[in-house]
Amino acid sequence: xxxxxxxxxxxxxxxxxxxxxxxxxxxxxxxxxxxxxxxxxxxxxxxxxxxxxxxxxxxxxxxxxxxxxxxxxxxxxxxxxxxxxxxxxxxxxxxxxxxxxxxxxxxxxxxxxxxxxxxxxxxxxxxxxxxxxxxxxxxxxxxxxxxxxxxxxxxxxxxxxxxxxxxxxxxxxxxxxxxxxxxxxxxxxxxxxxxxxxxxxxxxxxxxxxxxxxxxxxxxxxxxxxxxxxxxxxxxxxxxxxxxxxxxxxxxxxxxxxxxxxxxxxxxxxxxxxxxxxxxxxxxxxxxxxxxxxxxxxxxxxxxxxxxxxxxxxxxxxxxxxxxxxxxxxxxxxxxxxxxxxxxxxxxxxxxxxxxxxxxxxxxxxxxxxxxxxxxxxxxxxxxxxxxxxxxxxxxxxxxxxxxxxxxxxxxxxxxxxxxxxxxxxxxxxxxxxxxxxxxxxxxxxxxxxxxxxxxxxxxxxxxx
Numbered sequence: 001x002x003x004x005x006x007x008x009x010x011x012x013x014x015x016x017x018x019x020x021x022x023x024x025x026x027x028x029x030x031x032x033x034x035x036x037x038x039x040x041x042x043x044x045x046x047x048x049x050x051x052x053x054x055x056x057x058x059x060x061x062x063x064x065x066x067x068x069x070x071x072x073x074x075x076x077x078x079x080x081x082x083x084x085x086x087x088x089x090x091x092x093x094x095x096x097x098x099x100x101x102x103x104x105x106x107x108x109x110x111x112x113x114x115x116x117x118x119x120x121x122x123x124x125x126x127x128x129x130x131x132x133x134x135x136x137x138x139x140x141x142x143x144x145x146x147x148x149x150x151x152x153x154x155x156x157x158x159x160x161x162x163x164x165x166x167x168x169x170x171x172x173x174x175x176x177x178x179x180x181x182x183x184x185x186x187x188x189x190x191x192x193x194x195x196x197x198x199x200x201x202x203x204x205x206x207x208x209x210x211x212x213x214x215x216x217x218x219x220x221x222x223x224x225x226x227x228x229x230x231x232x233x234x235x236x237x238x239x240x241x242x243x244x245x246x247x248x249x250x251x252x253x254x255x256x257x258x259x260x261x262x263x264x265x266x267x268x269x270x271x272x273x274x275x276x277x278x279x280x281x282x283x284x285x286x287x288x289x290x291x292x293x294x295x296x297x298x299x300x301x302x303x304x305x306x307x308x309x310x311x312x313x314x315x316x317x318x319x320x321x322x323x324x325x326x327x328x329x330x331x332x333x334x335x336x337x338x339x340x341x342x343x344x345x346x347x348x349x350x351x352x353x354x355x356x357x358x359x360x361x362x363x364x365x366x367x368x369x370x371x372x373x374x375x376x377x378x379x380x381x382x383x384x385x386x387x388x389x390x391x392x393x394x395x396x397x398x399x400x401x402x403x404x405x406x407x408x409x410x411x412x413x414x415x416x417x418x419x420x421x422x423x424x425x426x427x428x429x430x431x432x433x434x435x436x437x438x439x440x441x442x443x444x445x446x447x448x449x450x451x452x453x454x455x456x457x458x459x460x461x462x463x464x465x
Contacts, residue, residue: 012313013320016301020321024293026157026170029177031285035347036181037198038282042348044189050275050350054132054267055195057278059139061263062122063150065256066111070151072252074104074158075299075382076245080237081159082303082383097159098230099237108151115144126260127267129274135195142196146203153206156213172213179205247387251394258398258427262406262420269415276356277417279347280340283357284364287336290328291375294321298376302383315443318380325372337365356417363421370428377435386442393434397427 037060041052077100084092115122119140128136143150153176157169183201187193193200263281267274298321302314336343340361344354381390406423409416 012316016297016317016320017324019301020293020297022167022170023297024289026173027289027292027296028286029170029173031282031289032177032181035282035285036177036184037202038278039347040181040184040188041194041198042279042353045194046192048194049348050271050353051132051135052194052198053275053278053348053353054129054271055135055139056198057275057281058123058126058128058132058263058267059136059143059195059199061260061278061281062126062140063143065253065260066115066147067150067154068252068256069249070104070107070111071154071158072249073107073242073245074100074155075248076241076243076387077155078158078299079244079303079382079385079387080240082300083307083385095230095234096237096241098232099234100159100241101155101231102233103238103241104151104155105148108148111151112144112147115147116141119144125264127264129267129271131271132274139195139199142199143203146207149203149207149210152210156210156217168213168217171216172209175212176205176209179208244385244387247391248382251391251398254398255394255402258402258406258423261403262423265406265410265420266417272350272352273356273417275348275350275353276344277360279344279353280357280360280364280421282347283336283340283343283361287332287361287364287368288371288375290325290332291371294325294372295375295379297321298379299382302380303385306384314380314383318376321376321379322372325376326369329368329372333365333368335365336361336368340365360417360421362418363424366422366425367428370425370432373432374428374435377432377439381435381438386438389438393431393438396434397431401430402427 037056038053041056042049045052077096081093081096084096119137122140123133123136126136153172156172160168180201183204184198187197187201191197259281263274263277266277298317301317305311305314305317340358341354343361344357348354348357378390381387402423405426406420409419409422412419
C-alpha cells in the first residue's frame with residue numbers, strides 16, 4: 001500500500017505548499033490546454049482568424065461551464081474521500097470511489113445527449129456573432145460528443161486529490177495538454193480546419209489522456225482496496241457525494257452563467273469586442289492560477305484535518321494560503337492593469353482585438369487583489385463541509401451583484417469593457433464580506449459549544465482530561 005499525503009500531523013505551511021505546487025502546475029497546463037485552441041486559431045486562422053477566435057471563445061466558455069458543474073459535483077467525492085482518510089477509514093474509500101464512477105458515468109451520458117441537441121440554442125442564447133455562429137455550434141457539438149472523456153478526465157483528478165495525491169492529476173493534464181497542442185497544430189495550422197479542428201483536438205487529447213492515465217494507475221499501488229465490482233450504485237455513498245457536491249455545483253453553475261451573461265452582453269457589441277474579451281478570459285485563466293491552486297488544495301487539506309478533529313490546523317492553513325497567494329496576486333495585478341496589451345498579444349495579432357482585451361483586463365487586475373481571499377475561503381468552507389454556505393454566497397455574488405452590475409455598466413455610454421468588467425471585483429468584494437462574517441460566526445459558535453461542554457464536566461472528569 002502506497003503512503004499518501006497525511007495533512008493531520010506535523011508542519012502546515014510546507015506540506016500545503018508541496019501539495020499545492022503540482023495542482024498549480026496542473027492548473028497551468030489546464031489553462032494552456034484551453035488557451036492553445038484560442039492561440040492557434042488566432043495565429044493560424046488566416047483571414048477568418050477573428051471568426052474562429054470568437055467561435056472558440058464562446059464555445060469553450062459554454063463547455064467550461066458544463067465542465068465546472070461536473071467537477072464541482074466531483075468535489076463532493078474529493079471531500080468525502082478526504083474525510084474518510086483523515087478519520088483513518090481508508091477501507092471505505094474504495095466503495096465510495098466505485099459509487100462515484102457509477103454516478104458520473106450516468107451523468108456523462110445524460111449531459112452528452114442534452115448538449116448535442118442544445119448546441120444551436122446555446123449559441124443563440126450566447127448571442128454568438130452571426131459571422132461565427134456556425135463555427136460556435138460546430139465547436140460545442142464536437143466537444144459534447146466527447147463528454148464521457150471530459151468527465152473521466154476530471155474525475156481522475158478529483159479522486160486523487162481526495163487521497164492527498166496531486167501528482168497523478170498533474171500527469172493526466174500534462175499528457176492532455178501536449179496532445180491538444182500537437183492536435184491543434186496539425187488540424188488548424190496544417191489542415192486549416194478552424195474551430196472544428198480545435199474541438200476535435202481537444203476531445204482526442206482528453207480521450208488518449210484518460211486511456212494512458214488508467215494504464216498508469218493500474219500499475220500504481222493505491223491506498224485503498226478497489227475492484228471493478230465496486231463500480232455500482234450505493235444509495236448512501238451517492239447521497240453523500242451529491243449532498244456535498246450539488247451545492248458547490250449550483251453556485252459554480254450560477255457563477256459561470258453570470259460570466260456567460262457578461263460574454264453575451266459583449267457579443268452583442270460586435271465581433272472585435274467578442275474576440276477581445278475571449279482573449280482576456282484566457283489570459284485571466286493564467287492570472288488566477290495561484291488562488292485557484294490554493295482553493296483546490298485547501299479543500300483536501302481542510303477535509304483531512306476536519307475528519308481528524310483538528311480544526312486549528314485547518315484555520316492556520318486558510319491564512320497561510322491567503323497570505324501566500326496575495327503576495328503573488330499583487331505583482332500580477334500591476335502587470336495586468338498597466339500592460340494587459342502585452343498579455344493579450346500572446347493570443348492575438350490584430351490590434352482591434354488586443355485593445356478591448358487589455359481594457360477588460362484592467363478590471364480583472366483589481367480582482368487579483370480579492371481572489372486570494374475569496375478562493376481560499378471557498379476551499380476552506382468546502383473542506384469543512386459547509387457547501388451550502390458556499391452555494392449561497394456564490395448565488396448572491398452572481399445573481400445580485402455580477403449580472404446586475406455588468407448590465408447597468410453596459411448601458412452607460414460610451415460602452416466601456418473596463419466598466420463592464422468591474423462587475424467581477426464588485427462581486428468578489430461582497431462575497432469576501434459574507435465569507436468573513438460566516439467564518440467568525442462559526443468560530444464563535446464552536447467556541448460557545450466547547451465552553452458548554454467544558455462546563456458540564458465534573459472535577460473528576462477534568463482531572464481525567
